[in-house]
Each structure stands twice: as structure tokens, then as C-alpha cells.
Amino acid sequence: MRVELSVNGQTHAVEVEPRLSLLDCLREKLSLTGAHAGCEHGVCGACTVLVDGAPVRSCLMFAVQADGYAITTIEGLAPAPGELSPLQDAFCETHGMQCGYCTPGMILAAHALLANNAAPTRADIVDAISANICRCTGYAQIIEAIALAAERIRGLNQPAGKA
Amino acid sequence: MKPAEFDYARPRDLDEACAMLAEDDARIIAGGQTLVPLMAMRLARPKRLIDISRIPDLAFVREEGDVVAIGATTRQCVLEHDPLIRVRVALLSKVMPFVGHAPTRARGTVGGSLANADPAAEIALVAVTLGATLVYRDGNATGELAAADFFVGPMTTALPATGCLTAVRFPCWRDARIGVGFREVNARRSDFAFAAAAAQIAVDDDGVCRRAAVGIGAVTPCPLRLDTVAKALEGTRAEEDVAREAVRLALAEVEPLSDLHASAAYRRRAAATLAVRAINDAYHSAGGAHAR
Numbered sequence: 001m002r003v004e005l006s007v008n009g010q011t012h013a014v015e016v017e018p019r020l021s022l023l024d025c026l027r028e029k030l031s032l033t034g035a036h037a038g039c040e041h042g043v044c045g046a047c048t049v050l051v052d053g054a055p056v057r058s059c060l061m062f063a064v065q066a067d068g069y070a071i072t073t074i075e076g077l078a079p080a081p082g083e084l085s086p087l088q089d090a091f092c093e094t095h096g097m098q099c100g101y102c103t104p105g106m107i108l109a110a111h112a113l114l115a116n117n118a119a120p121t122r123a124d125i126v127d128a129i130s131a132n133i134c135r136c137t138g139y140a141q142i143i144e145a146i147a148l149a150a151e152r153i154r155g156l157n158q159p160a161g162k163a
Numbered sequence: 164m165k166p167a168e169f170d171y172a173r174p175r176d177l178d179e180a181c182a183m184l185a186e187d188d189a190r191i192i193a194g195g196q197t198l199v200p201l202m203a204m205r206l207a208r209p210k211r212l213i214d215i216s217r218i219p220d221l222a223f224v225r226e227e228g229d230v231v232a233i234g235a236t237t238r239q240c241v242l243e244h245d246p247l248i249r250v251r252v253a254l255l256s257k258v259m260p261f262v263g264h265a266p267t268r269a270r271g272t273v274g275g276s277l278a279n280a281d282p283a284a285e286i287a288l289v290a291v292t293l294g295a296t297l298v299y300r301d302g303n304a305t306g307e308l309a310a311a312d313f314f315v316g317p318m319t320t321a322l323p324a325t326g327c328l329t330a331v332r333f334p335c336w337r338d339a340r341i342g343v344g345f346r347e348v349n350a351r352r353s354d355f356a357f358a359a360a361a362a363q364i365a366v367d368d369d370g371v372c373r374r375a376a377v378g379i380g381a382v383t384p385c386p387l388r389l390d391t392v393a394k395a396l397e398g399t400r401a402e403e404d405v406a407r408e409a410v411r412l413a414l415a416e417v418e419p420l421s422d423l424h425a426s427a428a429y430r431r432r433a434a435a436t437l438a439v440r441a442i443n444d445a446y447h448s449a450g451g452a453h454a455r
Contacts, residue, residue, distance in 0.1 A: 131264030
């Protein structure tokens with residue numbers, strides 16, 4: 001089947017079997033390997049992408065279901081080549097990752113949180129990443145990273161002098 | 164690719180979807196949050212998937228007289244934040260944050276959760292507790308089932324094999340003071356519950372319970388409404404000993420599920436405690452304790 005996908009602002013027409021997951025389509029057809037294949041049955045969150053801004057498990061969606069939505073992958077977050085988004089920066093600074101396998105999913109889940117809630121509490125942050133499993137960090141630095149990014153983004157949005 | 168091969172169809176309307184369902188081994192997909200994992204493990208191998216998620220008339224939330232009707236493909240994340248649900252079906256609002264996780268609620272639908280009939284499903288528990296009505300289409304005929312008749316066993320419903328759930332109607336209570344309570348235990352927040360309890364209570368100006376609905380989930384093969392408990396609470400101030408004794412008697416008759424995670428004895432004990440707490444929460448949030 002032919003399907004048109006809008007990924008990170010670009011439209012791609014791809015020919016897929018109906019059983020190809022959105023995750024496999026992104027990775028194999030579009031070479032966007034940032035979304036990771038973990039459990040591939042909806043438990044671990046490594047494959048998280050944004051669909052119309054909401055975090056979604058791309059292993060639980062077939063590519064043929066994804067036309068007409070705005071899909072954002074981790075590759076779509078950086079403002080320019082060689083740069084990082086405030087969340088990505090914060091993850092680096094606080095050591096919010098070790099092996100990195102869960103990181104794209106964590107960052108996208110956090111991105112969706114901060115888009116709707118500029119000043120999340122610790123409980124909000126924990127809830128937002130509760131669908132994503134990390135087996136390295138123990139989560140503490142991930143929570144720290146998201147809180148730091150939220151603080152910085154709020155600072156950027158303050159009038160000059162108040163940041 | 165993990166699932167077995169299948170054909171994919173996206174009917175334009177319900178008539179077309181129902182015609183397709185009459186064909187061999189076709190399965191409906193809406194949110195796919197349970198079906199797709201089953202397909203990935205090849206526990207489900209449908210020949211054809213009929214995607215109803217974009218049929219325009221199946222996603223809605225609206226008040227219809229004394230009920231709130233919710234279209235089958237309404238996303239769970241929509242219910243979570245819907246202002247009408249919050250006011251008119253407060254118990255449903257209360258459980259929504261416990262239904263899976265945000266990423267599964269973003270795709271998962273209310274009809275999908277009901278038709279899937281997991282014993283631990285929170286939406287099903289609310290439907291049984293409040294006495295919701297499920298509406299379906301089968302070919303050209305429409306049908307209705309009371310929630311208590313709809314759920315037959317774990318992952319099993321009375322929906323005809325070629326039927327398509329179209330809506331669920333939750334009754335609204337018009338009493339001035341209504342409170343709701345919901346409690347569940349699970350290994351981690353938002354995982355499948357080992358036991359759950361829901362309660363809705365209406366009190367009068369004197370803080371006397373006038374009407375109650377109590378149900379338990381994840382304990383028995385289908386959610387279970389405890390009518391004897393509701394009856395026992397009426398005319399009382401939902402005192403803890405009254406609630407505890409009524410719940411104990413009601414649960415003495417049930418045969419709880421038992422599995423690796425929670426034994427039957429544990430489920431019975433947990434359900435009793437959760438039901439008493441849910442009743443207490445409902446009574447207090449109705450303002451019972453602060454009435455004259």
C-alpha cells in the first residue's frame with residue numbers, strides 16, 4: 001500500500017506492507033533510526049514518537065494508519081544541524097542517559113509534557129515518563145534533566161533582564 | 164515485521180464497515196493498543212483489519228437527556244480532559260488517569276477498552292458500576308446491551324461476532340450532592356490492577372446517603388456491581404463499620420481470580436479494603452461529612 005507520511009515537517013510517500021509498523025517504517029524506509037525498537041509490543045516506550053504533539057508508541061501503530069498526522073521523531077527536535085534542543089542539552093548536562101537506548105523516547109515524552117505545562121512538578125514529570133522504561137539511570141538524572149530544561153525554557157520566555 | 168500478513172481497509176462509514184465485518188476473519192482496529200501487541204506476538208492473526216478510527220460519526224461526547232453518550236472511537240485522552248464528563252460522569256473522569264499510560268490513552272479508544280473486556284479495565288468497571296448501556300451495529304440492525312450483560316468473561320463479551328460497538332451511554336445522576344471514589348492496587352502505577360473499586364454516592368442536605376453505586380474490578384472475570392452494598396449504604400452516613408460489613412458480606416459470595424501476581428485470597432482482601440476506601444472517598448467528596 002502507498003501511504004504519505006508527514007515526518008518532521010517533510011512529506012514522504014512510501015510503499016509499505018500493511019503489517020509494517022510505523023516504527024519499522026521510520027527506521028527502515030526513512031532511515032530515521034532515532035526511534036528505537038525495544039520490546040515491540042507497547043511496554044517499554046523506546047519507540048515513542050509524537051503524533052500531532054502527543055507521545056505515542058510507534059510500534060503499536062501501523063504505517064498505513066499514520067497518514068494525515070504530523071509525526072515528530074527525535075531527529076525533528078534540534079533547531080539546526082549540530083545544535084541541540086534545551087531538553088537534549090539538559091540531558092547531556094545532568095547525565096540523564098547512560099546507554100542511550102531509552103533517551104529519544106524519554107526526551108519526546110518530556111517534550112510533550114513541557115509543551116503543555118511550562119512549570120511541571122516532580123510528580124508531573126514522573127507521570128509523563130512513567131510509560132518509558134530506563135534500565136540504567138534509576139530515573140533520577142532524567143527527572144533532573146527535565147526540571148532543568150523546564151526552568152531554562154521558562155527563563156528564555158521571560159522579558160529581558162528577568163531571566 | 165512481527166505480525167502475520169493481513170489486509171488493511173479503512174471504510175468511509177459504518178455501513179461499509181459492517182459489510183466488511185460480515186466477511187471471513189475480519190477484526191476491527193481503532194486504537195490498536197491491545198490488538199497490535201497480540202498481533203506482534205502472533206496470538207492474534209486476523210486476515211483483515213478494518214480501521215474504524217476515522218469514521219466521522221463514531222467519535223463524540225454529548226449529553227442526551229439523562230445520559231452522556233460517548234462514541235466508540237472517542238480517544239481515552241479526550242475523555243480524560245472533557246469538561247462534560249467531569250461534571251456529568253465524574254466517576255469516569257476520576258478513573259481516566261489510571262487507564263494505561265498517556266501514550267496509550269493518546270491512541271486507545273473507549274469502545275476498544277470496552278470491547279476488549281479485560282477484567283482489570285477501569286472504563287469497564289465504571290460502565291458496570293453506573294449501569295451504562297452499550298450500543299452496537301450488526302449488519303443493518305442496531306442493538307443495545309446493559310453493561311452487566313455485555314461482559315461475559317475475561318476478554319469475552321456478548322457483542323455479536325460481526326457487530327461493531329458504536330457508543331456507550333452513561334446515566335447521569337441529577338442529585339445536587341454527588342461524590343465519587345476510585346482506588347486500585349497494582350505493581351506500578353498504571354499497570355494492570357490486581358484489585359480495584361469504584362463508588363458513587365449522592366447525599367442529601369443532612370449528609371445522609373440517598374443513593375449509592377459500588378463496583379469492584381480485576382477481582383472477578385468481569386467487573387462486578389455490589390448492589391447489596393449500595394442498598395446497605397442508603398439511609399446511613401456511610402459509616403466505616405456499615406460499609407465494611409456490607410462489603411464483607413458481598414465479597415463472601417464471589418470467587419476471585421487467582422494468578423501469579425495476586426492470589427484469590429489477596430484479591431478478596433484487597434478488594435474489601437479498596438471498596439471501603441472508595442465508599443469513604445465518595446461520601447466525603449459528596450460533602451457528606453460537612454452537611455448539617
